[in-house]
Structure formats: C-alpha cells, structure tokens
Amino acid sequence: MNYVIIGIYIISSVLGVVFFKIGSTDELLVSFSTSFFSLKIHWLSVLGLILYIFSFLLYMGLIARSNLSQLVPVSTGIMYICTLLSAVIVFKETMHGWQIIGSILILAGVILMNIKAT
Numbered sequence: 001m002n003y004v005i006i007g008i009y010i011i012s013s014v015l016g017v018v019f020f021k022i023g024s025t026d027e028l029l030v031s032f033s034t035s036f037f038s039l040k041i042h043w044l045s046v047l048g049l050i051l052y053i054f055s056f057l058l059y060m061g062l063i064a065r066s067n068l069s070q071l072v073p074v075s076t077g078i079m080y081i082c083t084l085l086s087a088v089i090v091f092k093e094t095m096h097g098w099q100i101i102g103s104i105l106i107l108a109g110v111i112l113m114n115i116k117a118t
Contacts, residue, residue: 005062006075013055014082018090020048074113077106 023045062071081103087093095103 009058016052
C-alpha cells in the first residue's frame, strides 16, 4: 500500500469534516443567489467540502490500486481515531470510557492488520 497517499487521504478527509463543522457553527459569509436558488455558506464549510471531495477522489484511486481487504479497515480505523481526537481537541467534546476502549481496540486492529505474515 502507498502509505503517503493513504496519509494524505486521511488528513484531507478529517480536515474536510472539521472545517465543514467549524463553518457550520460560524456566521454565514458566502451567499449564492439566483431567482430560483439561494445558498448561504461559510467559506470554511466550502474549504471543508473541497477537502472532502479531494479525499474521496484519492480514496477511489487507492481502491483501484490497493488490496481492498487491508485498505478499507486500516484507513477507516485510523480516520475514526483521528476524527475522534480532532473532536476532542478542536470542539472540546468529551470522550467516555467506552470510546477510549473502542479506540484502543481499533488501534490494536490497525496494528494487527499491518503485521506481515512470515
């Protein structure tokens, strides 16, 4: 697997969600209006959406070139932990005991998935 591309995918996906969430809690700054359509959105939400679309395109490329049975569990597990940590750090959300235990189990699974069989 190409770990650099997977890392870029995970970072852009997590940042996309974080920026979209930050933008959804701030005042609306960007407005697109026509006679039929009106959209008001914060520029951080737009940045988050762009990053999330970019991460989706990277993911499609990774799926086409990688071992699917390893890519999906590993990237999903790492992304879950990164999203959980960003929620705690950026949004001051609290982690409960079961979330900590689940994160440890996910991290153990990611490590086990990356152990090479001899």
